[in-house]
Amino acid sequence: MKVTVDEDKCIGAGQCAFTAPHVFDQRDEDGVVILLAxxxxxxxxxAARDAATLCPAGVIKILDDGVENR
Structure with a gap:
């Protein structure tokens, strides 16, 4: 499994950091996602899969063997 994020489209809702704190964090200044793992x-x-599902902006992508599974 590989996780990618599109920081440019992040709206800073924070669901990712709340749901998967070992995988995601947020920048202090604007709340934009930080990919930790x-x-x-x-x-x-x-938890990473749940975070991708919960992301209201759809900026988290999960790749399994190179195929996107959100």
């Missing part, structure tokens, strides 16, 4: 641990994979 491009390849999350197996234990963090379910």
């Amino acid at each position: 491009e390849i999350p641990s197996a234990a963090d994979e379910p």
Whole structure:
């Protein structure tokens, strides 16, 4: 599993950082997503998938073997 984010489209809702704090954080100045773990641990994979689903701007993408699975 690989995680990507589009910081330019992030609206700073914070669902990602709340849902998967080992994978995502937010910039203090504007709340934009910070990707902490491009390849999350197996234990963090379910939370990363949940965060992608919950993201209101749809900026988090999950890739499994190079195929996008949001």
